[in-house]
Amino acid sequence: MWKHYYTVTTTAEALELLAQYRDRARVIAGGTDIIIELERGQRPNLDVLIDITRVSGLDEIQLRGDEIRLGPLVTHNHVVGSDLLVQRALPLAQACWEVGAPQIRNRGTVAGNLITASPANDTIAPLMALGASVILSSLEGERTIPLAQFYTGVRRSVMRPDELLTGITFPALSENERGTFLKLGLRRAQAISVVNAAVVLSFAGDTVAKAAITLGSVAPTIFRAGVAEQALIGKPLTIEGIREAARLAAAATSPIDDVRGTAEYRVEMIRVLVTRVLKALLAKSQAAAFPTEPAMLWGDHQGASASAPEQQIDHTEAEPIVTVINGQPITVPTGQGKTLLRFLREDVGLTGTKEGCAEGECGACTVFLDGAAVMACMVPAPRAHGAAVVTVEGLQADDELHPIQEAFVEAGAVQCGYCTPGFLMAGAKLLEEHPDPTRAQIETSITGNLCRCTGYYKILEAFDAAAKLKRQEVMHEQSS
Template identity: 55%
Template sequence: MMWKNVFSAVSIEEVLHILAEKKEKGRIVAGATDLILEIERGVRHGIETLVDISRIPQQDHIFLDEDGWIHLGPLVMHNHCVASKMIVEMGLPLAQAAWEVGSPQIRNRGTIAGNLITASPANDTITPLMALGARLTIQSLRGSRILPLEAFYQGVRRVDLQPDEMVVDIAFPALKPNQRGMFIKYALRRAQAISLVNVAVVLTFDGDVITKSSITLGAVAPTIIHAMEAEEYLQGKFLSPEVIQGAAQLAMQAARPISDVRASAEYRRRMVGVITRRALAALAAHAEKEGFPQRPVLLWGGEKYPQGYLNKSILHEAGVPIETTINGKFYSIQGGHQKSLLRLIREDIGLVGSKEGCAEGECGACTVFLDGAAVMSCMVPATRAHGAQIVTVEGLAKDGSLHPVQQAFVQEGAVQCGYCTPGFLMSAAKLLEERPTPSQEEIRQAMTGNLCRCTGYYKIIQAVEDAAQLVQKGG
């Protein structure tokens, strides 16, 4: 299919040895939310071995060092940043950008490092990290090197990373009390949308006077760029309406967008000015946190992401079974190592409740629980199931009784054609595990990864509210 074998590693040292051996034929996979699509679309050629690092312990750390730098390990996912009080307090633009990425299911797999390496100029987390002055630590068997994030990019989807190298750390200076920042994304939909334009602003103040500014623009040039004239213009000034307008105008002039099917170059350029002005106005009003949820919906089911570890590394190739537990039943599957988790579940196990609606991680019909967290199974290599606990929609009912969410969907008439329903049920069930009495806004947050082409979502939202009441009553 898409690759020949998968090596699931349990240490960084193992990864570096495999990369040194395989070179261009090996490729690290963590969340796989970008890589699987790139391989299917022919963007990445000649990859024979996926090196799965998602089971390596202690690589999802976020910590503050004694020099005031915040460090992210290579397995820090977008939802880790969203949930981190440290990131929200001392790196808010990154938390805001991570919250804008995909859906809860995608944020539960996609890593910050993977987003940086994909190197699309529309990627959301590059812009704030560049504004924050981030640097990368890159390692191979030949040694390690530290590279400013700006120097990492060489063009559209081109980065300074050799085939035998791995990004092992992302770091940026924590915002000090006299520094504040904000990220704004403009897209065609409220969720699950690629940026038309995004802007990150980080300002340093002496009282009300700006002493330093960093303004970065995404999706308006081959790489993320600084609006240098706007940065220089702001120094020594107050954030008055006139100054905000002037800086926004200069930021707009820095943009070098293209026209495509989503927007014209002129529209993108104008929107750079609009959202730069919005960001500066919010910072002037100390309102940069407005709109960011105090308790984001994560679809983890608990306070900590339930990462599943392996006891030892394994090379999955022909003849090596995938041994997993699905809905409480043990399975040993031969020959599934070249598939996605969704196809393994449907074709090899015969559980066809999970659906393939888009095969791009956008519709949510394939949502399952992987070691306790909701994920899009079409974007997960099947070998990640080895040694894991998986729950599909068939596993929601217990002892012959429907889950409260299933009961409510039937009673409320929230099912029409039914194709998307398994994904909605899974997202709703995990939400109620995480938030037994969710607000309507939290229900909407949980459902941003699930698309329905038949309804206006009203009955679905009502069904989740009814299910919450059933759970409270012990139904």
């Protein structure tokens, strides 16, 4: 799928490669969009990938005075798991929680979501409402662009081919500010927005002093509902004012018909969503539905980047992939131009990891990469170099099945079996994080896994049974 795949150790190396290859190159951070586009042949002129995932410090979330800064490797799960962002950038945390499923949130970055520049992307609207800017770096230096000026159309921005997004900055919400985000999709998870809305209000006493209402998936770029904002400013927030602002927001947009919804439906849903978010801010209940102990499936390292190699690597056919799979060191001379899924199946011979969709929808290819659950179909194989990978074949220990495997057998949760490896991997990681999971945590953990035979009841039953087995194991270990 590519001619050159570089693993860099510094941002300077990445910038030098971007300057050299320009339009031929793209940066790999999460890669959840670019890998699919390459698989589909949508990037015929792209043959160089620059992997920055090992560069130290790029996944930091910092508070500098009253300004928050996100590094380019901050993932959606990093945001969800950050107390700082939940407290002082709630709309962004809510939007990140709505992105994909745990496996996607462990890889996909907020920076990548912004760069893709789709008006349906979930994080753009809240960041624009928060007044965010992006920092773009090249060999020529840095420039800071307000996010409201970053986009020029659908999937288009002012970013140059030689630039790297090195930071996202925005003011942290203060005590007199409240904000929230709401999304409408066609299903509860793994859904692209039909419409999404973010609102941030500043108050002077009971009066709205400033307002930002941003709407996604209703225009070629994120839409700022300025008329609706003005209708709120200078007045107390009331039910009557909310209704009028929602009406004005809906009336100001001209969305299109597409496979997810008609223009007429979108207009009505804008009114509904803006009403709901404003009512939540009025009631100060904007954080009520946000999970307190979410199922992250990101392991002991909590999604932290792996250590960088000693020097930059060009993963050509002459450079073998040296990795650890299921606890065993292995050197593989082939597979440098494949996804991790195809590498595991075709070059390593571990066929337990299945290919169901090859676009991050079904979860049959779930594996652990450096401790975090990911979709192997969306990870380049060279990312396994110097990393640790666990597949479904590695769940059992000393010929004894993992509790989740035992429970699937006993509960009759194995149907055709094709999706089962992905469910097992999600379950094993969930039990590692939450030995006694709630039903909500169980359901969240498998939002990225589809069973085409239906029958999720037995799968949920198996998760409950596995938790009991896991508790028994822990009690046995403690007593012995």
